[in-house]
Amino acid sequence: QVQLVESGGGLVQAGGSLRLSCTASGLTFSNYSMGWFRQAPGKEREFVGAINWRAGGTYYANSVKGRFTISRDNAKNTVYLQMNSLNAEDTAAYYCAATGTGWQLSRSSIYNYWGQGTQVTVSS
Numbered sequence: 001q002v003q004l005v006e007s008g009g010g011l012v013q014a015g016g017s018l019r020l021s022c023t024a025s026g027l028t029f030s031n032y033s034m035g036w037f038r039q040a041p042g043k044e045r046e047f048v049g050a051i052n053w054r055a056g057g058t059y060y061a062n063s064v065k066g067r068f069t070i071s072r073d074n075a076k077n078t079v080y081l082q083m084n085s086l087n088a089e090d091t092a093a094y095y096c097a098a099t100g101t102g103w104q105l106s107r108s109s110i111y112n113y114w115g116q117g118t119q120v121t122v123s124s
Contacts, residue, residue, distance in 0.1 A: 002026035002113045004096050009118030012086055016122070020081040022096030022115055033099050034072060034079040035111060038092035038120075048094070050105035051079060059105055063089070088124045093117040 008020040022034065035050035049060040051070045058070050069082040079096060097111035104110055 002098070004098060004113055004115035006094065006096050006115045006118040009094060009120045011121045011123060014087050014122055014124045016086050017082070017084045018086065018120060020083070020094055020096075020118060020120070021078055022080075023076070023078045024098060024113075025077065027098065027113070029077040029098075030074040031100065033102050033105055034070075035097045035099065035105055035108075036070065036079075036081045036094060037097060037108060038090075038094045039117075040092040043092075045095070045108060047106040047108070049081070052102045052105065053100075054102050061106070083120070086120075086122045088122050091120060091122050093119050 003025045004022055006022045012018050033053040036048040037045050038048050039045040047061050049070045051058050051072050067085045072079045095117045096115045098113040099111045
């Protein structure tokens, strides 16, 4: 079965950096676009960014643009989320997701598979 496993979350001070990883199994990773979403307590899940399966194009929410970078290593079946200049508003559980499509990657409904999430806490 398909599994997505996130790692790399933790506690970091404001202004710091973290790199999240998401390793996939049970699917042909290179055929899937990968997205990152986050959900803070009491808030709805929101799109963070995504990387297209075809050309590796990346897309970001305005709130993280210029601070977060998504990359992928198809040989390792892994997608990364490099987060810099973190602030308290970035505190959330972060989830990776996989979809077989390359369109409308900000919509959570198009994703077929989800990881269990990893917590990121930014102290101010």
